[in-house]
Amino acid sequence: MIAGIELGGTKCICMLATFEGKIAERVRIATTDPDTTLAAIEDTVAGWCGIDAIGIASFGPIAIDRASPDYGWITATPKPGWAGTDVAGRIERRFGVPVGFQTDVVGAALAEGEWGASRQLADHAYVTIGTGVGVGLVASARPVVGLTHQELGHFRPVRREGDDWPGNCPFHGACCEGLASGPAIAARTGRRADALPAEWPAWALVAHPLAQLCHLLVxxxxxxxxxxxxxxxxxxxxxxxxxxxMLDASLGDYGDRALLGDLDAFIVPAELGADAGPLGAILLGRQALADG
Incomplete structure (x- = not known):
């Protein structure tokens, strides 16, 4: 049995599942301060018997380099009180089983690759557009890692002609997140994204930086x-x-376009919904168990 923890900015989902992903338990916990939140997570997991590994898919930024002294920590997050919080180490010390640790976006990417919209594909990307813009890259069915995790939501796109809105990212202004996230749309329009009609002409202003993000991923x-x-x-x-x-126009005739195939099948919506994050945490636990 694997325990998965999706540690989100407003809520945490603790999930107990089999190695194959059959869900046995699911518990929601509010994200408050680190000690209260992590203690509640520990109490939940402690109530489950026979756990072989634990996976954690966390909001970030986080330290994922196992050679780093702060591996498993939430690092320079703007979330009050959480910067410098040791998450993975605390959980591993409490339960004494292998612990996998990655971003929540990578967790969702892994889950979509195993059971969702990218199943049967070992190499894929997951882009989340919500409170922020995040990207998880998976190659050979494992997260792409190096110095740290991907932060491609903060790349700076070329602006659409005639669009000089400054964006709302507090760090970069008109980066992709500052132009296309839910808060960016609300700041630009005064309305939540889900309250805007499909025929809203300015959807093109949101799609433009996202198409450039896809260009970069390609x-x-x-x-x-x-x-x-x-x-x-x-x-x-x-x-x-x-x-x-817009991606089609952006790529033009460069490269072997046949590799991408039909763009309707290359760029697709996620299938797992709210289960993607905790199921991804289950997969992180499974990988940690396999890695010993």
Whole structure:
């Protein structure tokens, strides 16, 4: 049995599942301060017998380099009180089983690859559009890691002609997240994304940076499919068709376009919904168990 913990900015989902992903238990915990939240998670997991490994899919930024002294920590997060919190080490010391630790976006990417929109594909990308814009890259069915995790939501796109809105990212202004996230849409329009009609003409202003993000992902040579999740991406019917159209124009005739195939099958919506994060944590625990 594997315990999965999706540690989110507002809530945590603790899940108990079999190695194959059959869900046995699911518990929701509010994310408050670190000590209260982690203690509640520990109490939940302690009530489950026979756990062989634990996976944690966490909000970030986080330290994922196992050679680093702060591996398993939440690092420079803007969430009050959570910067410098040792998450994975605390859980591992409490339960004494292998613990996998990655971002919540990578967790969702792994789950979509195993049971969702990218199943049977070992190389894929997951893009979440919600409170922020996040990207998880998976190659050979494992997260792509190096110095740290991907932060591609903060790349700076070329602006659409005539659009000089400054964006709302507190760090980079008009980065992809500052132009296309839920808070960015609300700041620009005064309305939540789910309250905007499909025929809203300015969806093109949201799709434009996302298409450039997809262009960038294509040029990495990794994803055989790009899956979009998150409330904005899954709630706006007009968005993905515009992203596909703009990606097609952006790529032009460069490269072997036959590799991408039909863009309707290359850029697709996520299938697992709210289960993607905790199921991804289950997979992180499974990988930690396999790695010993």
């Amino acid at each position: 040029l990495t040579g990794i994803p055989r499919r790009i899956v979009f999740g998150g409330g904005v991406a899954l709630g706006a019917l007009a968005l993905l068709p515009l992203v596909r159209e």
